[in-house]
Amino acid sequence: VNLALLGFGNVARAFARLLLRKQETLLNDYGLELRVTGIATHSHGIAIDSSGIDLEAALAADMLDALHTGDPVEDSKAFLAACPAQFVIETTWLDPRTGQPATDYVRRALQLGRHVVTANKGPVAFAYRELKSLAAQKDLAFFFESTVMDGGPVLSTLREGLPATDITRIRGVLNSTTNALLCDMEGGTTFAESLRRLQELGIAEADPSNDVDGWDSTVKIVVLANVGMNADLRPQDVDRTGIGQVTPDRVRAAQEAGKRLKLICEAWREDGEVKAKVAPVEVPREDPLSIVEGTSGVVTFHADTLPALTLIESDPTPDTTAYGLLADIINAARGRRWSMVRRRF
Numbered sequence: 557v558n559l560a561l562l563g564f565g566n567v568a569r570a571f572a573r574l575l576l577r578k579q580e581t582l583l584n585d586y587g588l589e590l591r592v593t594g595i596a597t598h599s600h601g602i603a604i605d606s607s608g609i610d611l612e613a614a615l616a617a618d619m620l621d622a623l624h625t626g627d628p629v630e631d632s633k634a635f636l637a638a639c640p641a642q643f644v645i646e647t648t649w650l651d652p653r654t655g656q657p658a659t660d661y662v663r664r665a666l667q668l669g670r671h672v673v674t675a676n677k678g679p680v681a682f683a684y685r686e687l688k689s690l691a692a693q694k695d696l697a698f699f700f701e702s703t704v705m706d707g708g709p710v711l712s713t714l715r716e717g718l719p720a721t722d723i724t725r726i727r728g729v730l731n732s733t734t735n736a737l738l739c740d741m742e743g744g745t746t747f748a749e750s751l752r753r754l755q756e757l758g759i760a761e762a763d764p765s766n767d768v769d770g771w772d773s774t775v776k777i778v779v780l781a782n783v784g785m786n787a788d789l790r791p792q793d794v795d796r797t798g799i800g801q802v803t804p805d806r807v808r809a810a811q812e813a814g815k816r817l818k819l820i821c822e823a824w825r826e827d828g829e830v831k832a833k834v835a836p837v838e839v840p841r842e843d844p845l846s847i848v849e850g851t852s853g854v855v856t857f858h859a860d861t862l863p864a865l866t867l868i869e870s871d872p873t874p875d876t877t878a879y880g881l882l883a884d885i886i887n888a889a890r891g892r893r894w895s896m897v898r899r900r901f
């Protein structure tokens with residue numbers, strides 16, 4: 557099975573290392589030989605080699621062009637058409653306010669008849685129904701396990717682990733940076749000190765506004781609501797409050813009341829509609845959402861069949877995100893599709 561990697565940053569590089577490590581398991585257990593036939597980046601070049609790119613060499617290279625064979629390829633769109641691959645693995649940059657340019661890349665890849673696996677929340681938050689129906693028409697997989705909780709099997713649980721179930725409410729702590737910030741503040745660290753620490757560790761971005769203002773959490777609850785509750789939300793539909801205004805006093809007051817302040821993402825049904833909200837909430841200690849520390853994440857599904865099912869993922873990294881990509885590829889190669897299990901989607 558040939559793969560085209562669109563984007564070769566932290567996640568795609570971790571994915572390349574995982575492919576090298578799991579080669580034997582994939583072949584022995586699944587009869588799968590995964591070969592990367594192309595890699596495209598924004599400013600580190602593009603390489604296509606139909607006989608397979610040497611991943612060790614790609615990981616060591618600063619510019620990828622030296623690994624290219626054949627005619628020059630102008631840009632990422634041309635790469636999608638030129639790279640001989642059944643799968644496009646999309647890990648480019650996300651603009652959380654528009655979902656672009658990733659949404660266009662995913663649409664193009666599906667139009668070209670490629671299965672798509674992405675770690676990018678944009679296409680799912682902004683164009684889930686359209687892209688899913690395009691994939692279904694062409695009997696292609698469009699999977700995105702890594703978009704929520706960094707590779708933990710959250711979306712495949714919705715897709716395959718909960719048949720004949722109506723999800724009535726989803727609640728979660730889904731953003732690593734803000735959870736780590738709030739945990740630090742419980743220990744007496746100021747917001748600014750904690751942010752500096754997390755930036756030094758590479759957890760918080762240089763511009764932390766996507767996390768702090770609640771955009772990342774918003775996009776993730778939209779993904780979960782659209783997939784799990786058959787909603788048709790966009791990030792703009794979510795009632796969003798970040799943690800920028802949270803004071804040490806407020807964190808302390810929650811602790812004194814035996815609670816913990818968490819940035820809670822929530823989607824629920826109300827008057828026949830799905831609504832969603834992101835806001836700092838004082839969570840009682842007996843609620844599983846209160847227990848996640850640092851960069852860990854948690855989600856609880858409330859359903860008509862199971863009153864509450866909680867998944868926790870501890871200490872996510874680009875390696876766990878890369879695992880979500882691999883799990884999606886294996887599931888797609890085994891013939892899994894959204895339409896098989898939830899026809900109404």
Ligand SMILES: NC(=O)c1ccc[n+]([C@@H]2O[C@H](COP(=O)([O-])OP(=O)(O)OC[C@H]3O[C@@H](n4cnc5c(N)ncnc54)[C@H](OP(=O)(O)O)[C@@H]3O)[C@@H](O)[C@H]2O)c1
Pocket residue numbers: 562563564565566567568596597598599600601632647648649650657675676677702703706873874875877
């Ligand atoms: N980091 C995580 O653990 C994590 C977790 C969950 C989801 N994600 C999502 O996964 C995606 C990748 O994350 P990352 O941490 O790997 O990001 P990253 O290190 O910034 O890498 C992004 C890659 O995409 C390339 N790129 C950007 N725009 C492009 C374009 N128009 N055409 C082709 N390539 C383009 C970049 O090229 P250059 O190398 O030339 O800059 C780079 O190789 C993001 O959407 C992120 O939200 C990441």
